[in-house]
Amino acid sequence: MPLTAHLRELRNRLAKAIGAILLTTIIAGLFYKQLISFVIAPLPGCDPTTVGAPESERCGIVSTSGLLSPFTLALKVSLTAGLIGASPVWLYQIWAFLAPGLHRNERKYTRSFMAAGIPLFLAGAAIAYAILPTTARVLISFTPEGATSILPIDDFLDLATRAVLVFGLAFELPLLLVMLNFAGVITARRMISWWRHMIIGITVFAAIATPSSDPLTMLALAGPVTALYFLACAVASLNDRRRAHKDTDALSPDEASTLSAPHESAGSY
Template sequence: MSRRKKKSPTGEMSIVDHVKEFRRRLLISLAAVVVGTIIGFIWYQLTIQIWGIRIPSLGEILRGPYCSLPPESRAAFTADGGCRLLATGPFDPFMLRLKVSALVGVVLASPVWLAQVWGFITPGLMKNERRWTSVFVSIAVVLFVAGAVLAYFIVAFGLEFLLTIGDETQTTALTGDRYFGFLLMLLLIFGVSFEVPLIIGMLNVAGVLTYDSIKDKRRIIIMALFVFAAFMTPGQDPVSMLALAVSLTLLVEVAIQFCRINDRRREKQRPDWLDEDDLSASPLDAAPGGTDAPQPLEAPEAVEPTPQASFRSTGSDFRDVL
């Protein structure tokens, strides 16, 4: 086994070391995703009992919004009238289970691969930037989970609206691929959309976006959010669009208020001379005690008389020197 090189105290690394570091962290992230995928694959049809608490299977959790619909709004494919989704191919159940398990594996392994991404980036950041990075990563995870949870609870209302249109003449029979594709896409769109306020806050902290530049554009921002929600929701139902638009409006307003507070704090800590033009000289302070103020003269000191040297005539006229 090769000896591991000692890390440089300044954090400097060669290109080869960077590639090795990236490969090591990528392998750790992939291993965590594989482990999470295996857990999701087993959990897909496994109901867990822990200390009398029943944890439903993953398939039952994801099938919950569809099964919560009225029985007359969905087609029944079993003799007992149980809630089941339709499969039209022999490999559909397996591929659907593998797809859902992979997505669950990415979510379960997110603390690991986020930590690896952070560990790869932070050696090149300053101490203050590392602190902000950890804060933003934590907030990003919380916002994504909050958006996905909100989408999970409103998907039943969206499906009820979509499946009851024309139910007098037809009954909708959803396949597992179609339903889970719709559900997972809605969860992903809500989770990613909830990161918009975080991006606004990051741009403000970086000094790119200020409160003065967006405080008068609230109407335009709200209109853009509603248009964004109308185009991005996969079902185009009014319930999902309204929930996404209203949630984003509230979160963006929180981000705008954060920009206002952060800019006010930054102005208090910023000295006035930083706002001056680089080519102009700073005015000197001529007030008493200032830089250009007249300074009092010191009292003159007494000069001691210099003793006169006594010369004794030697009778030499220095002719031999001349």
């Protein structure tokens, strides 16, 4: 395919991806209030007049960025929801643009990795959302006695978005290792030999990347990622065994030599 055809194909793929993002963003904009309520739902006791709650746990949600803040907030939430909602479309467009340059087995592996990567990311995002109440409660607990925490809603949305992205991307690490193994870059034996360093690295990453420093949030990230790492080692080990068995079959001594055919034909002559 000439360069102009590649550029035309890229333009068409980008137009479809952007169109899908715009469509889902417009649809999300119609329900942005419900989306904001869903995001801030994990905040515990966010009412300065909460009866019976300790003062250190009382908080109020405010918008402090000026007159345009509600519109900017609605646009940010709608665009984020649009990117997430249209992710199957634009991910497919990226794959469809790259697929013609791949071999048949590479296309098969790419589809499999994409099919596994999306659920892994969503699982990490779901865990991040599930622990947001604990994260918010721990952070609010640092409020001095007699004071009320005033929480800018856009700050909490940024924190929630960062937590979802961190957890979602962290859950992609085992898939990356499996991809490198299938590509022949690393072996399962090498991956297993890294287990001490991987556990320490995952724990340190969880301590740094999580929004709060409470042990529950760190374990909620480090535990599943460590389990997925060992699962990736098991998958890589099975793949190495399959590859070794395939190579052994290719060099089997019981296989007839291609030189025997001319010899037999000469004898029969």
